[in-house]
Amino acid sequence: MQQIAKIKQDKSIRPRLIWACLSVALLVSAIYVTVSYRLTADITVRSELKAMGHITSLVSNELSQVKDTDEVDSTLNEILLSAVNNPAFITVTTPAQQWHKNLLISSAKRSTLLQLVAEAEDNAEPIEVDGNTFLWQQHKIGQHKIGQYQITFVQQTQALDITLEFVAKRLLVTSIIVFWIAVWLALTLASLIARRAEQVNESLAYIATHDSLTGLPNRLYLIELLENSLGPTTDATNTPVDEGCLLIIDLDRFKEVNDSFGYAAGDTLLKEIARRVSVLIRAPAELIRTGGDEFFIWAPDYTIEQAKTLSLEIVNSCNYPTLINGLTVNSGASIGISHYPSQANDTAGLIVCADTAMHKAKAMRSGWQVYDNKKIADYKDILQLRAELSDALAQQQIILYYQPKVDLATGEVTGAEALCRWQHPRLGLLGPGEFIDLIEHSGKVQEFGRYIIASAAAQAVQWYSDGLLVPIAINLSPYNLLDPGLADFIGETLNRYQIPPQFIEIELTENETCINIDYIQSALAQIRELGVSLAIDDFGTGMSSLAYLSELRVNVLKIDRAFICDLTTNQGHRAIIAAAVTLSQSFGCDMVAEGVETQEQARLLYEMGCRAAQGFLFARPMPAKAFRGLLSQQKPQFTDAF
CATH class of the missing domain: 3.30.70.270 (Reverse transcriptase/Diguanylate cyclase domain)
Known part of the structure; x- marks a missing residue:
């Protein structure tokens, strides 16, 4: 089987990395171009300014040799033609006269440049005219034969063009190398990230689909x-x-x-x-x-x-x-x-x-x-019932029916066993066999147990206030005994309803009490200290009850219906019942027979020493209102049953 719940990988990581690396390469190239251009341009400008300084010095030296002003023009022309290749002009200015010598520059542009030079602060400031850049040098010379004069030398610079050509040649090679490195780096990183992502994905998938304790799939x-x-x-x-x-x-x-x-x-x-x-x-x-x-x-x-x-x-x-x-x-x-x-x-x-x-x-x-x-199709009903359990408790759809316990000597009702029913809005009245297992395995068993205890206590105090002294037995699952706050909850419930503890009895299935005697004994001891009676239900069906009975110190043993149904014909079951009666007397427990359906069964039980019973012979489980009517009868309720 392939990977389960595979963690999604980002398929765009490769192109995104390529674009990121190319962007970095572009940024590096741009920085390189800018720095190279500025650096080369500065070097070239300095070089040209130095050369112009030499030419200006040459002009000054030559002018110092002239004998009269007529030679100035020819001297300037000779120097300009021999030493300068770019568009330029030289102007020599004295208080009385000014000489101009142009090379590839119009007189109008010369006038503009002279004006800009006059406004410039120093020789290092290039001048921009008509998209061209000009460098200039200006020197004032002291008294010579032609008088005091000032030399202005302006030349169109080729530094930027030279620089651009210089940078462009190297940029092409550099860019190719940088971009190839960027692509290679992007692909390498993408491959490494993909491999790492795959490893992480496998680890996460394993963690997500396997149990950390046993290493088994989950x-x-x-x-x-x-x-x-x-x-x-x-x-x-x-x-x-x-x-x-x-x-x-x-x-x-x-x-x-x-x-x-x-x-x-x-x-x-x-x-x-x-x-x-x-x-x-x-x-x-x-x-x-x-x-x-x-x-x-x-x-x-x-x-x-x-x-x-x-x-x-x-x-x-x-x-x-x-x-x-x-x-x-x-x-x-x-x-x-x-x-x-x-x-x-x-x-x-x-x-x-x-x-x-x-x-x-x-x-x-x-x-x-x-x-x-x-x-x-039953499983679909089970699924729906499981989903409806929360509403059942919240909306009090779980109700209690009551089955009487009868004194076999007098026929009087001596107690009641509370049996839960689910008044389902769609399916009608459901018996416990249809939903108890769902509750015990739904995580709501403790909530359910407390709900039943509170409901039974509320009914008991109502009957008690009406003068009907009938203890109510409540069936608890062994899972309820694992509720660490169960005894405290029972005590709080008794206090809240102001009901004597002897009117509440807790029944436990006998087989389940033998799972862990130490824990069960501790849990039951806390309940017993409240004054609540304890009963073992379905007694006789477990394998260890005789060994543990003295430890549990219960008040009532309820013999399982499995021994009652064929009591009249099964000698072995009669012997077991007789032994159970003797055992209950030895431990000071009351004995109750469950599932009594015939008068003959009731008679035999009474003759064997069993003094209490419940079953269809007397009554089926009934709503609280019907049970209240049964209790209100003036005479013993079941004297005609046997």
Whole structure:
């Protein structure tokens, strides 16, 4: 696969560099011309002025030899013709007479030049007339035979023309050299910059598409990979596949490892899992880490059966203990599998299907599951539901239904279990099985847990103020126990509503309480100190409950419905229930049977020593108003149930 999310290069860098270097070359040439011109012109002017000074001296010497004024004119003419090549004139002025001798200059121009010379301050000041430049020399001579006189020598200079010719010849060669150097420099710099940009681009692309911890590709890479694999692409090196499987791997107890042993231990575990899984897959399959404890595998050309085989190998590998800082950690993993194109034909669909299957695998503790919802389009509903979760909490669409707990001896309602429902504006009333997984994996689980606690407390205080003394049990996810402020929030809620703590009960799924006994014990101890009752839900389904039960010090054990449904026919389940009753009595706990649906089940439970139950035999979960009506009955509510 070619570079992912390639950083754009500036294709105009080469011509821009060429223009920049040529501009510098032009500037250098201009400076060279200016300096050379001025320098050469100054030198030439000085040279001409020096020569004119010699001529003026020559005139002065010759005039000193003349015997009368008649010889002045011929002397000037002789000197001018023999010593001067450029247009010029010499004027000799005495108090009584003035002599002029012109060479290629008109009398009118001579008069103009004489006037300008008279106005000039010194000999170094050139004179401009009709676009021509003239240099001049003027000397005053003392008393001679012809009297006191002044010599004025004006000559048109060729210095600028000579200079221009001098500079032009050298400028041509210099400019060619400078411009070639400029182009070469521009091309060299452009090549170096392009090479450096390519290196930086590769580095940035790698950083953008790879996980810094494990070195694996990340989510950006995954999306690009799937887009190229599932449909037409402009990259000729990528060919769409006919089929393939997407696997999502989620570590079962990674959060607990982080909280118990620190983030460094969690990072070590992630790197070890990445190493193990990388060994198991073969190209063209690719392992990707998208963040947290979640990994993806895109396996092009894999069938579902091949994906199942790979998933089994990965689960077994993840179940193998990992030694971290001298401690043995067993993370486990749940894997969801989706298949292209039979289950989804686009990137979003494949990811949602695999994510749904992974959550099912986690709930069933089956290791891996293949997406098999009854409707292939379900994943689109899941996507929309996930997007609507924020509105559900903000608009109080999550409501509570209540199922009564009944005293099997009297038929009276002794408590209620709060069960959440989503009053969806489009889909109607949704049960928890349709959205709880979405909440637990949306980052809103703690917000959701606090919302449920506050809602149940508000209802409890309303019933309490009406004289209806009914404790409410609230189901909390193990993820809620990872909320460091949970106990403080419960305490603040009790104070805000002025409700006795014994009217609130916290229920935890028994299997989840065994993930990290130290952390769970600490979290539950804080809640217990508030006076709130604690219950273990689905008791009997976990593997470690007997070892940890004495440590957790709970108030209520709720026997799972799995043991109740065939109570009348399954001797083994009756034995388990009897043992659970004895166990609860030994630890001073109350016992509640869940899922009671027949009078015979209720009778047998009572005979075995179970004194409380809930289930469809008594009532289905109902809105608060209906439950309020049930509580308002004068006689015991369910005396006819058994």
